[in-house]
Amino acid sequence: MFGLSLAKILLTALVIAGVWVAARKLSRLADRADRPDVPRRRPGAPRETAPDVEDMVRCGVCGDYVAAGAARACGRPDCPYPG
Ligand SMILES: [Zn+2]
Structure with missing residues:
Protein backbone atom coordinates (compact mmCIF):
# COMPACT_ATOMS: atom_id res chain seq x y z
CA MET A 1 0.00 0.00 0.00
CA PRO A 36 37.37 14.30 35.32
CA ASP A 37 37.96 13.58 39.03
CA VAL A 38 36.21 10.23 38.78
CA PRO A 39 38.84 7.58 38.07
CA ARG A 40 38.24 5.56 34.97
CA ARG A 41 38.06 1.83 35.29
CA ARG A 42 40.08 -0.14 32.79
CA PRO A 43 38.02 -2.60 30.79
CA GLY A 44 38.15 -5.95 32.54
CA ALA A 45 39.44 -4.48 35.79
CA PRO A 46 37.48 -5.56 38.87
CA ARG A 47 35.00 -3.13 40.31
CA GLU A 48 35.73 -1.62 43.69
CA THR A 49 33.78 -3.50 46.29
CA ALA A 50 34.30 -1.27 49.31
CA PRO A 51 31.75 1.55 49.32
CA ASP A 52 32.70 5.02 50.55
CA VAL A 53 30.26 4.91 53.41
CA GLU A 54 30.74 4.58 57.13
CA ASP A 55 28.40 3.60 59.92
CA MET A 56 27.27 6.28 62.32
CA VAL A 57 27.04 5.77 66.06
CA ARG A 58 25.03 7.81 68.52
CA CYS A 59 26.86 9.56 71.33
CA GLY A 60 25.26 8.44 74.57
CA VAL A 61 25.84 11.81 76.20
CA CYS A 62 24.85 14.46 73.68
CA GLY A 63 22.86 12.34 71.20
CA ASP A 64 24.84 13.46 68.16
CA TYR A 65 25.61 10.88 65.49
CA VAL A 66 29.30 10.59 64.64
CA ALA A 67 31.29 8.41 62.23
CA ALA A 68 32.18 5.18 64.02
CA GLY A 69 35.77 5.14 62.79
CA ALA A 70 36.60 8.79 63.37
CA ALA A 71 34.50 9.75 66.36
CA ARG A 72 35.61 12.93 68.14
CA ALA A 73 34.54 14.30 71.48
CA CYS A 74 31.63 16.72 71.34
CA GLY A 75 33.16 18.98 73.99
CA ARG A 76 31.28 17.75 77.01
CA PRO A 77 33.50 16.46 79.80
CA ASP A 78 31.67 13.13 79.98
CA CYS A 79 31.71 12.43 76.22
CA PRO A 80 32.93 8.87 75.65
CA TYR A 81 34.92 9.68 72.51
CA PRO A 82 38.53 10.89 72.46
CA GLY A 83 39.00 14.55 71.89
ZN1 LIG B 1 29.10 13.53 72.70
Missing part, protein backbone atom coordinates in the same frame (compact mmCIF):
# COMPACT_ATOMS: atom_id res chain seq x y z
CA PHE A 2 2.67 2.52 1.05
CA GLY A 3 5.50 0.59 -0.46
CA LEU A 4 6.39 -0.96 2.91
CA SER A 5 8.04 -4.32 2.79
CA LEU A 6 9.33 -6.48 5.62
CA ALA A 7 12.89 -5.63 4.60
CA LYS A 8 12.25 -1.87 4.84
CA ILE A 9 10.59 -2.24 8.22
CA LEU A 10 13.49 -4.34 9.54
CA LEU A 11 16.05 -1.91 8.14
CA THR A 12 14.24 1.03 9.78
CA ALA A 13 14.18 -0.83 13.10
CA LEU A 14 17.90 -1.58 12.78
CA VAL A 15 18.71 2.08 12.06
CA ILE A 16 16.64 3.24 15.04
CA ALA A 17 18.34 0.69 17.31
CA GLY A 18 21.77 1.76 16.05
CA VAL A 19 21.05 5.44 16.69
CA TRP A 20 19.74 4.59 20.16
CA VAL A 21 22.88 2.59 21.08
CA ALA A 22 25.16 5.33 19.72
CA ALA A 23 23.29 7.99 21.69
CA ARG A 24 23.67 5.97 24.88
CA LYS A 25 27.41 5.56 24.36
CA LEU A 26 27.86 9.25 23.60
CA SER A 27 25.87 10.14 26.69
CA ARG A 28 28.11 8.00 28.89
CA LEU A 29 31.22 9.53 27.38
CA ALA A 30 29.83 13.02 27.99
CA ASP A 31 29.04 12.13 31.61
CA ARG A 32 32.63 11.00 32.15
CA ALA A 33 34.01 14.12 30.49
CA ASP A 34 31.98 16.23 32.93
CA ARG A 35 33.61 14.52 35.91
Whole structure:
Protein backbone atom coordinates (compact mmCIF):
# COMPACT_ATOMS: atom_id res chain seq x y z
CA MET A 1 0.00 0.00 0.00
CA PHE A 2 2.67 2.52 1.05
CA GLY A 3 5.50 0.59 -0.46
CA LEU A 4 6.39 -0.96 2.91
CA SER A 5 8.04 -4.32 2.79
CA LEU A 6 9.33 -6.48 5.62
CA ALA A 7 12.89 -5.63 4.60
CA LYS A 8 12.25 -1.87 4.84
CA ILE A 9 10.59 -2.24 8.22
CA LEU A 10 13.49 -4.34 9.54
CA LEU A 11 16.05 -1.91 8.14
CA THR A 12 14.24 1.03 9.78
CA ALA A 13 14.18 -0.83 13.10
CA LEU A 14 17.90 -1.58 12.78
CA VAL A 15 18.71 2.08 12.06
CA ILE A 16 16.64 3.24 15.04
CA ALA A 17 18.34 0.69 17.31
CA GLY A 18 21.77 1.76 16.05
CA VAL A 19 21.05 5.44 16.69
CA TRP A 20 19.74 4.59 20.16
CA VAL A 21 22.88 2.59 21.08
CA ALA A 22 25.16 5.33 19.72
CA ALA A 23 23.29 7.99 21.69
CA ARG A 24 23.67 5.97 24.88
CA LYS A 25 27.41 5.56 24.36
CA LEU A 26 27.86 9.25 23.60
CA SER A 27 25.87 10.14 26.69
CA ARG A 28 28.11 8.00 28.89
CA LEU A 29 31.22 9.53 27.38
CA ALA A 30 29.83 13.02 27.99
CA ASP A 31 29.04 12.13 31.61
CA ARG A 32 32.63 11.00 32.15
CA ALA A 33 34.01 14.12 30.49
CA ASP A 34 31.98 16.23 32.93
CA ARG A 35 33.61 14.52 35.91
CA PRO A 36 37.37 14.30 35.32
CA ASP A 37 37.96 13.58 39.03
CA VAL A 38 36.21 10.23 38.78
CA PRO A 39 38.84 7.58 38.07
CA ARG A 40 38.24 5.56 34.97
CA ARG A 41 38.06 1.83 35.29
CA ARG A 42 40.08 -0.14 32.79
CA PRO A 43 38.02 -2.60 30.79
CA GLY A 44 38.15 -5.95 32.54
CA ALA A 45 39.44 -4.48 35.79
CA PRO A 46 37.48 -5.56 38.87
CA ARG A 47 35.00 -3.13 40.31
CA GLU A 48 35.73 -1.62 43.69
CA THR A 49 33.78 -3.50 46.29
CA ALA A 50 34.30 -1.27 49.31
CA PRO A 51 31.75 1.55 49.32
CA ASP A 52 32.70 5.02 50.55
CA VAL A 53 30.26 4.91 53.41
CA GLU A 54 30.74 4.58 57.13
CA ASP A 55 28.40 3.60 59.92
CA MET A 56 27.27 6.28 62.32
CA VAL A 57 27.04 5.77 66.06
CA ARG A 58 25.03 7.81 68.52
CA CYS A 59 26.86 9.56 71.33
CA GLY A 60 25.26 8.44 74.57
CA VAL A 61 25.84 11.81 76.20
CA CYS A 62 24.85 14.46 73.68
CA GLY A 63 22.86 12.34 71.20
CA ASP A 64 24.84 13.46 68.16
CA TYR A 65 25.61 10.88 65.49
CA VAL A 66 29.30 10.59 64.64
CA ALA A 67 31.29 8.41 62.23
CA ALA A 68 32.18 5.18 64.02
CA GLY A 69 35.77 5.14 62.79
CA ALA A 70 36.60 8.79 63.37
CA ALA A 71 34.50 9.75 66.36
CA ARG A 72 35.61 12.93 68.14
CA ALA A 73 34.54 14.30 71.48
CA CYS A 74 31.63 16.72 71.34
CA GLY A 75 33.16 18.98 73.99
CA ARG A 76 31.28 17.75 77.01
CA PRO A 77 33.50 16.46 79.80
CA ASP A 78 31.67 13.13 79.98
CA CYS A 79 31.71 12.43 76.22
CA PRO A 80 32.93 8.87 75.65
CA TYR A 81 34.92 9.68 72.51
CA PRO A 82 38.53 10.89 72.46
CA GLY A 83 39.00 14.55 71.89
ZN1 LIG B 1 29.10 13.53 72.70
